[in-house]
Amino acid sequence: MRRRSLLTGSVGLAAAGALVPGASALAAGPEAAHASGRRVRTGFDALRRSGYASLRGRRVGIISNPTGVDERLRHVVDVMTGDGKVDLVAVFGPEHGFRGTSQAGEGEDYFVDEKTGLPVYNAYNDTSTMRELFAELRLDAVVFDIQDVGSRFYTYIWTMCLALEAAAELGLRFVVLDRPNPLSGREATGPVLDPKHSSFVGLKPIAQQHGMTVGELATLFNETFVPEDTGGKKAELHVERLTGWRRRDRWEDTGLPWVAPSPNMPTPATARIYPGTGWFEASALSEGRGTTQPFQLLGAPDVDHRWQEALSARKLPGVAFREAYFKPTFSKWADKSCGGVEVQITDDTALDPIRTAVALLVDQRRIFPDYGWRSQDGDGAYWLDKLSGNAKVRLAIEQGADVDDVTAIWQRDLRAFRRLREAHLLYR
Template identity: 35%
Template sequence: MFLPSIKSTFLLWFFVFTACGNQGKTSDSNKKNKDFAVANTQKDSILVAANRTTDYLPLLKDKKVGIVANQTSVVFKKNGYTHLVDSLINHSITIKTVFSPEHGFRGKADAGEKVKNSVDTKTGLPILSLHGKNRKPTKKQLENLDIVVFDIQDVGVRFYTYIATLQLVIEACAENNIPVLVLDRPNPNAHYIDGPTMEAAHTSFLGMTEIPLVYGMTIGEYAQMINEEGWLSNGVKADLKVIPLKNWTHKTPYNLPIRPSPNLPNATSIALYPSLGLFEGTTINAGRGTEFQFQRYGASFLDSTQYSFKFWPRPNFGSKSPKENGTKCYGKDLSDITTMNEVTLKWLIDAYNNAHTEKGIFLKSGFTKHAGTEKLQQQIGAKKTEKAIKETWKPGIEKFKKIRKKYLIYS
């Protein structure tokens, strides 16, 4: 397995967690949150694109390079890893600018939190935030760059904003005639396609294209699709090259060695994220403010007679102000679930049916942005069954699969 080695100011020490402060008969005191320090299922057999240096270093030689990166942008070694920025500098590649996505370059900021521009203290490189004043690189920010490299670990869920950053970066580079090089990484949710398809009327930074909630593509495959399908503004097209993975397919299990963002601490959270992420558009807490983010849900206003599990959210790493802060939440613990092969609505429907609140659980615009459609809230409110709701997703999924097929790199 790949154990972290802090050799650079670029690396995030992701083993430190803040205790969630749970109390009562049902607590986390005897439970362990299995972090990404567990062995990778495939160990070192999978070769991420960042490790394929002989394939991309010649493309960067004698070029002024911009790089879109965060704490997951690493080159793996036998006993650890080196950040891609450090690796490129060690290979005498000239890096001029580092662009950072949501959560920042070190991956520490809360979801949605604006991140300021900064300077790396080790190298003196400017770090320009794409989740602050602007989410798309400006013409001025791209000045004097010969090529932009994109290398960020994705988890394959539409409202996970790294793919929105990817789209805006490719678009900006296309508009300014700058080539883009994407270093591909495995998608841990690539083994299925499911969920409602984003509707054009509801596109936002939580979903910029009309794709299903779980789209079953690596970030490299997705980059090719948005570039070739005319989904960039005004139909522009970038000079795009993808360096592919080796020894990986869409069915290959992959346990991420570094948490991709503060509130996805392990493989269970990533597997449950497509389903529990829909709670982000509600008043229900989905584990933020505990050590089990996206592995549980609950609220003070859920029927206490229906749930034996309870927890108390408190501010912690990645969640400065969680929903139901300091309040006893009644709900369900899902931390024993290890894999998912679908987006399920059973937990969302369960919470809706057991909520004692006149206001309901849905946030006015937040839920629609996450779901990509107004229909899902209406269907749940009308007491439609999960099976009936999922039937309505099929036409959009089948349409998408036909488009997706053209851009698959892996079997």
């Protein structure tokens, strides 16, 4: 498999509208990327400014994907190999792959990167493979540089968790190049995973919208969860921190370009609603895959205006609903005309995506009860139980509970997680 320059690939995304802000800010140079003059610098910026001090003298592997770019949209793998100051010997791709060409639930097969000559391995959903590869390649350090989207069921953070475990067992340094949480870092919300429902869309008991950066999550994982699975061992963790980032920042406040973290995460708005409408992957309704508005267009054949009317009557904060009709090109209801709603964000500071999703499901089940839940992998388990992290949400909706009753289910566990989270925040 041959690889084009990741910079070229990023320009292709820009043409498709996947980069935010627009090209004019980038053309003016990195210092002009944020209109107010304040620009967030990523963990890679900190690593490069230090002369790669945390990696000096070490054989290094990196876990990354197309989001691992600098302010000029150059991939960090290309920059590091070009600098010649890092002994970078291997690349590992998460779900969707290093180049981001695979759809949900898939990685990319092994290939040699044409530009750098580095081997690229699939690290999706397999601790033992990572441990064996790290050992076989005689690595001394593993770097993680991927843009997360702030939701528990987005799998990159679990690739990081498994890699931390492998690093702990092998005695390797683990370096996280931190990036902002695009949902801001103001708070955590939503249900906390019950370990009985652990899967690769939620391995450990954190909140559905965790409100942390990947560096903060790595700190929490390494102190709390990694020792549970490694006989008490921790990784030698080093977080290259953000500078200029405030917890209340929206993505647009950072001045950083948006590179789609996965094929169905095209814009920051998608990321903002995804912690809630991601639940529709567990429903018989389309979650908008195969359209230009994944996770914002929701529906199925025979769904009509009544859903939009019921939702609009609720007057939920930060969101509005448009009666919508669409035809997905792939995934659920491919090539079928669907009715439903478009979820429009009117105020992202007031938006509660998970409460919004509860309202969507409650009204859909009441008005269009023929569209039920999906099981995962034919194992009989409800996919919603894995995404929400428990069976209580599904059962409450099935029993006719309204929004306040459903959201009350997770408040006690959420309070406990917020206390745990507070102890591992790196930015105040």
